[in-house]
Amino acid sequence: SYELTQPPSVSVSPGQTASITCSGDKLGNKYACWYQQKAGQSPVLVIYQDTKRPSGIPERFSGSNSGNTATLTISGTQAKDEADYHCQAWDSSTVVFGGGTKLTVL
Amino acid sequence: QLQLQESGPGLVKPSETLSLTCTVSGGSISGSSYYWGWIRQPPGKGLEWIGSMYYNGSTYYNPSLKSRVTISVDTSKNQFSLKLSSVTAADTAVYYCARHQGPYGDRNWFDPWGQGTLVTVSS
Numbered sequence: 001s002y003e004l005t006q007p008p009s010v011s012v013s014p015g016q017t018a019s020i021t022c023s024g025d026k027l028g029n030k031y032a033c034w035y036q037q038k039a040g041q042s043p044v045l046v047i048y049q050d051t052k053r054p055s056g057i058p059e060r061f062s063g064s065n066s067g068n069t070a071t072l073t074i075s076g077t078q079a080k081d082e083a084d085y086h087c088q089a090w091d092s093s094t095v096v097f098g099g100g101t102k103l104t105v106l
Numbered sequence: 107q108l109q110l111q112e113s114g115p116g117l118v119k120p121s122e123t124l125s126l127t128c129t130v131s132g133g134s135i136s137g138s139s140y141y142w143g144w145i146r147q148p149p150g151k152g153l154e155w156i157g158s159m160y161y162n163g164s165t166y167y168n169p170s171l172k173s174r175v176t177i178s179v180d181t182s183k184n185q186f187s188l189k190l191s192s193v194t195a196a197d198t199a200v201y202y203c204a205r206h207q208g209p210y211g212d213r214n215w216f217d218p219w220g221q222g223t224l225v226t227v228s229s
Contacts, residue, residue: 001169033215035153042202043153045217054217086153090214093166095143095155095206 002091004098011104018074020101022087025068030089032070034063037100038083046085047072079105108133110203110220118197118227124190128203128220129183136161136181143206143216144177144188146199154199158206159186166209193227200224 004024012018022032032050035043045054047063050070060075070089074081082105087098114126128142135142143158157167159177167175176189190197201223204216 031212031214035216042219042222043216044219045215048207048215048217049212088153088215090209090211093209094168095158095166095214097145097153097155100152 002089002094002096004087004089004096006085006087006098006101008099009102009104011106012074012077013106014079015076018077018081018103018105020072020074020085020087020103022070022072022098023068024070024089024091024096027068027070027089028066030065030091032063032065032087032089034070034072035086035088036081036083037086043086074103077103077105081105108205108218110205110218112201112203112220112223114223114225116224116226118193118225119229120194120227121192124188124193124197124201124225124227126188126201126203126223126225127185128187129185130205131184134181135179135184135186139208141166141206141208142179142186143204145202145204145216145219146197147202147222148196148199156188156190156201158209160208195227198225198227 034047037043050065141158144156159165174191179186204219207213
């Protein structure tokens, strides 16, 4: 079965750029999306179709996908961006999620 | 604004069947191109897709759960439901319902999500 791998944790200083990766075999040939999940809340879609932002998502959130890795980038990270981030893709008629990455804003 | 709300028992005994309902408001389940899905998250762990269905009954299930899962829809009530049979402690999780763009490679995301409901499997 297809697997997506994320680092368990990433740390960033306020105002800096955070990059969260999601790796899978030939992931660049598929579309990836990303969800933000703050403590005790439901996931919220922040990136879909690799690079697109839903309405209401700040421009500091961006995405890319190439080769075996999709990346979520948060520019000018703010304290309120501290959350778990989950990547997701579709393979062989199955939805696949990564294990999630906890972003800490120090 | 589309909203989804899960409901059902918070405690289920081992070997019994977990049953949850998702009520959709602010939009219709039928007559659109969207699928409707269930996702769960064990405490402290990542997200796991359970399955998705279209209002006409077309379904896609996670192969690892397929033998125990049934997702159905009641268009008259604008609801869809999840049944998971023969539960064990490993099925303890927060269960979310969400609108699913569909089983397509180019549009496959979930948005929006319900608030989630914790289901504990314990005797």
